[in-house]
Structures are given as structure tokens and as C-alpha cells.
Amino acid sequence: MNLDAQHPLATGLTADARLIRAYQGTRPEVTPVWFMRQAGRSLPEYRSLRVGTRMLDACLDPEMASEITLQPVRRHNVDAGILxxxxxxxxxxxxxxxxxxAGMGPVLGKAVRTANDVAELTALDPSVLDTSLAPIRQAVARTVAELGATPLIGFAGAPFTLAAYLVEGGPSKDHINARTLMHADPEAWAALMAWTAEVTGRFLRAQVLAGASAAQLFDSWAGALSLDDYTRYVAPASAAAIAHVRDLTYTENGVPTDADQTGEETATRRNVPVVHFGVGTGELLKEMHGVGADVVGVDYRVPLDEANRRLGGVVPVQGNIDPALLAAPWPVLEAHVLDVLERGRTAPAHVLNLGHGVPPLTDPNVLTRLVSFVHEIGASAPVAS
Structure with missing residues (x-):
């Protein structure tokens, strides 16, 4: 399906952005950088704006969600906003x-532990999202209008991570109830995963159609899985979720090629780039790419050169600064960033990011300085070994 003619990728507004080129496997002269959880807790302007507003209410207020998305782009000069x-x-x-x-994360009114629970949950019709996601579409449209040539990234939780929250009833360290259901009742588990894939896939698609120039699927808890469990019980649902945006394409105008003797411009059909990121998923990287992602995000546990080796040397990577080092003395952080950049050069392209989200107590000035540092040294400049 072609994107709307006014979509920022279709008009060319964001198609040549550093981030998009890197996601497509072309290394730009300057390494693009953005941070997971760059909007929110670490910013005083965010905390001021959020006073008296619950988290999910803020997300569903288009004006507030847009403003919060834009705050780190203005402050840090990052190469992308993320909704x-x-x-x-x-x-x-x-x-x-x-x-x-607060202090816990998502908490469910009822845990989904049995086949009957799954049947009750999956009776909820995901198609209602076509209407109820209107505030999200409005937030994206407002944000894209302000960002101009800076791409907006849409995101969603991967089916397993959503299923883990649903089965556990909230956050968990080991997700043992989810893993038990996976094996004890494979039929109920398959139904649950198909439903979460449909729900989260629709969420991701709505953001892209509204103007997001890239999409990221987060599998925060997939690191709890064995490779076999991921491949058998999770990867098919992740592929189904990504399929909701995989068909969204646009035409990128090119320049005449040697094969084009008419002198007319050629055109390239491109898909909206998709990033897949998981926490503690070093053993799953190849399979996570295989579900349909263009780019694989790597957490801080696996060096990027090793991640690139595991991915076969053909996949753009994103990551993977250790968030703990954001509070270290600048020389320590600088050396770490240089090392990450050097290892990232082994891959076809690299987008610098954290190996997880921005910690709440991070000094925002450190993030601003880090972005400026990366932009100044450039992707082709020599770095310390």
C-alpha cells in the first residue's frame, strides 16, 4: 500500500534524513543519534507539564503528547523524535x-492465566482501534507538522511483551506465568499471541499512516526466553505485528543511472523502515531480524561488532551505549561512546542509541553534550581504538 502523497516520506521531507538513510543501510557522513525514553522523566519541562495528569491520560491528550515528544528534539538536537x-x-x-x-509500570485489573481468561480477553475486538486510536493519529499529525525534516519514529510493544504483562498482571522479573502458559496450553497461548499481534500491529500502523517515518517494535521481556521458545512460540506473532506496517511503501525519486538512456529520473520503491529491539536478547538477534525487521536494536550487553557478526554482517544496527555511563565522568562516557561508534562501523550502518532507556535521574545536559559530540566527530572521522 502506498503512503499518502502528503506523508513526509512520500514528499521527500524526511526520506533523505540521516536516520532514514542509516535505517536503509546507507551510512551517512554523520552518525544519527536518538535515545530511547528521550521524552519524559529526565526533563524538567516534562515533569512540569505532567503535574496532575496521569500517564495514560497524557498519552491520549494529542496536544500534550505532541509537546512532550518535541521537548527532547528541541533540547538535545537529536536526529529523530519518538512518539x-x-x-x-x-x-x-x-x-x-x-x-x-508510578514506580511499578503497567498493572492489569485481572491477570490472564487460563484458557477461559484468554477466550474472554480475545473476545475484545481489535477493530475498535480504527476509531479509538484517533488521539494517537492526531498527536502524530501535530508532531510531524512541527518536526519538519526531522523524522518521527512510531513504536509499539511486541506481542510477547504485551502477553507477558497480561498473564503476569503487571511487571515481573522472570515472566514465569507467561512461560508456563506457553508450554502448558499452547493453543491458548497461540490465541493470546495472535490477538496481541493484531492489537499492537494496528497501533503501529496507525502511527505510520498518520506521518511517522519509521517504526520500532519493542520486545522488552523477550530476553527471558530460550532461543527455541522464541522461535516456536513468539517469532510468528512478532512477524504478524510487523506485517501491519511491512506493506507500507513510498516512491523515492532517484537520479539517472547508467542503464537509463532517456535521461529521465529513476524511482525506487521503499518500505517504511522497521526496527526491532529487545532487552537481553543477544542470543535472539538473528531471529529477531528474521521476523521482518530492517534494523536490529542491540542492548548494552553485546558489543556491536559481535552483534554484527551474529547478524551476518548485512543488517543495520542501533545502539548501544550503557545507560549507567550517562552518570559517569565525561571522559569515561566519551571513551565508551567512541568505542561504541568504532564497533558500529563494522555494520552496514549504525544509529547511535542507548542499550536501554534514559534513566530517570539522568542530567539532560549530558544527553545534549553527547549528541553534539557525536555530530561533531562525524561517522567517517577516525576514532580511538
């Missing part, structure tokens, strides 16, 4: 009893 939202938003909008509890 301020939450992975449980589509669950909330489809009718699931879920809230974000």
Missing part, C-alpha cells in the same frame, strides 16, 4: 483494564 506514548495504550483502548502505576 510519547506507551505500549499498553492499544490494550487500554480496546477495553483492557490497565493503568500505569
Amino acid at each position: 510519547f506514548s506507551d505500549i499498553v495504550i492499544p490494550l487500554k483502548l480496546v477495553g483492557v483494564d490497565v493503568e500505569i502505576v
Whole structure:
């Protein structure tokens, strides 16, 4: 399906951005950089704006969500915005009893533990999202209008991560109830995963159609899985979720090629780039790429050159600064960033990011300085070994 003619990729507004070129496997002269969780807790302007507003209410207020998305772009000069939202938003909008509890995260009104629970949950019709996601589409449209040539990234939670929250009833260290259901009742598990894939896939598609220039699927809890469990019980649902945006394409105008003797411009059909990121998923990287992603995000546990080796040397990578080092003395952080950049050069292209989200107590000035540092040294400049 072609994107609307006014989409920022279709008009060319964001098609040549550093981030998009890197996601497509072309290394730009300057390494693009953005941060997971760059919008939110670490910014005083965010905390001021959020006073008196619950998290999910903020996500569903188009004006507030847009402003929060734009705050780190203005402050840090990052190469992309990422929509301020939450992975449980589509669950909330489809009718699931879920809230974000401060200091805990998503908490469900009822855990989904049995086949009957799964049947009750999956009776909720994901197609209601076509209407109820209107605030998200409005937030994206407002944000894209302000960002101009800076791409907006849409995001969603991967089916397993959503399923883990649903089965556990909230955050968990080992997701043992979810893993038990996976094996104890494979039929119920398959139904649950198909439903979460449909819900989160619709959420991701709505953001892209509204103007997001890239999409990222987060599998925050996939690191709890063995390779076999991921491949058998999770990867098919992740592929189904990504399929909701995989068909979205646009035409990129090119220059005459040697094969074109008419002198007319050629055109290239491109898909909206998709990033897949997971926490603790070093053993799953190749399979995570195989579900249909263009780019693989790597957390801080695996060096990028090793991640590139595991991916076969053909996949753009994103990552993977250790968030803990954001609070270290600048020389320590600088050396770490240089090392990450050097290892990232082994891959076809590299987008610098954290190996997880921005910690709440991070000094925003450190992030601003880091972006400036990366932009100044450039992707082709020599770095310390």
C-alpha cells in the first residue's frame, strides 16, 4: 500500500534524513543519534507539564503528547523524535483494564492465566482501534507538522511483551506465568499471541499512516526466553505485528543511472523502515531480524561488532551505549561512546542509541553534550581504538 502523497516520506521531507538513510543501510557522513525514553522523566519541562495528569491520560491528550515528544528534539538536537506514548495504550483502548502505576509500570485489573481468561480477553475486538486510536493519529499529525525534516519514529510493544504483562498482571522479573502458559496450553497461548499481534500491529500502523517515518517494535521481556521458545512460540506473532506496517511503501525519486538512456529520473520503491529491539536478547538477534525487521536494536550487553557478526554482517544496527555511563565522568562516557561508534562501523550502518532507556535521574545536559559530540566527530572521522 502506498503512503499518502502528503506523508513526509512520500514528499521527500524526511526520506533523505540521516536516520532514514542509516535505517536503509546507507551510512551517512554523520552518525544519527536518538535515545530511547528521550521524552519524559529526565526533563524538567516534562515533569512540569505532567503535574496532575496521569500517564495514560497524557498519552491520549494529542496536544500534550505532541509537546512532550518535541521537548527532547528541541533540547538535545537529536536526529529523530519518538512518539510519547506507551505500549499498553492499544490494550487500554480496546477495553483492557490497565493503568500505569508510578514506580511499578503497567498493572492489569485481572491477570490472564487460563484458557477461559484468554477466550474472554480475545473476545475484545481489535477493530475498535480504527476509531479509538484517533488521539494517537492526531498527536502524530501535530508532531510531524512541527518536526519538519526531522523524522518521527512510531513504536509499539511486541506481542510477547504485551502477553507477558497480561498473564503476569503487571511487571515481573522472570515472566514465569507467561512461560508456563506457553508450554502448558499452547493453543491458548497461540490465541493470546495472535490477538496481541493484531492489537499492537494496528497501533503501529496507525502511527505510520498518520506521518511517522519509521517504526520500532519493542520486545522488552523477550530476553527471558530460550532461543527455541522464541522461535516456536513468539517469532510468528512478532512477524504478524510487523506485517501491519511491512506493506507500507513510498516512491523515492532517484537520479539517472547508467542503464537509463532517456535521461529521465529513476524511482525506487521503499518500505517504511522497521526496527526491532529487545532487552537481553543477544542470543535472539538473528531471529529477531528474521521476523521482518530492517534494523536490529542491540542492548548494552553485546558489543556491536559481535552483534554484527551474529547478524551476518548485512543488517543495520542501533545502539548501544550503557545507560549507567550517562552518570559517569565525561571522559569515561566519551571513551565508551567512541568505542561504541568504532564497533558500529563494522555494520552496514549504525544509529547511535542507548542499550536501554534514559534513566530517570539522568542530567539532560549530558544527553545534549553527547549528541553534539557525536555530530561533531562525524561517522567517517577516525576514532580511538
